[in-house]
Amino acid sequence: MPKVEIHGYAIVSDNDRIADASGQTPAVLRNDADWAYFQAELNKSALTVLGRLGHEAHANPKGRLRMILSSSFSGLERRDDGWWWNPDKLPWDRAIQKVLPEGGRVAVPGGRQVFDLFSGSATAPFT
Numbered sequence: 794m795p796k797v798e799i800h801g802y803a804i805v806s807d808n809d810r811i812a813d814a815s816g817q818t819p820a821v822l823r824n825d826a827d828w829a830y831f832q833a834e835l836n837k838s839a840l841t842v843l844g845r846l847g848h849e850a851h852a853n854p855k856g857r858l859r860m861i862l863s864s865s866f867s868g869l870e871r872r873d874d875g876w877w878w879n880p881d882k883l884p885w886d887r888a889i890q891k892v893l894p895e896g897g898r899v900a901v902p903g904g905r906q907v908f909d910l911f912s913g914s915a916t917a918p919f920t
Contacts, residue, residue, distance in 0.1 A: 795896025
């Protein structure tokens with residue numbers, strides 16, 4: 794398998810949440826420098842992995858390749874808007890081999906369940 798680099802991006806708060814009661818990131822946590830850095834990092838990536846809600850909430854005007862996590866799929870499915878993946882049905886190594894057969898950089902901007910999948914657990918898809 795060619796090399797796959799996974800890069801996570803998040804604003805982290807002391808209560809492990811960044812959304813307000815409406816589910817939105819408060820304006821006070823946003824700034825132009827962070828946004829420019831984040832967009833530049835996404836531009837360097839071959840793939841962006843995010844949850845279904847994040848995918849639906851944020852348009853993809855640059856047409857970046859996305860992998861969208863969803864429990865409603867039986868494994869991995871290519872659609873017009875990206876690759877839809879159910880990690881409970883298909884392991885990461887098989888999914889990423891299909892999506893990025895040449896390897897590359899993977900950006901993980903989250904949501905929380907997406908971060909949980911990629912961080913700190915014994916079943917995380919990287920070392």
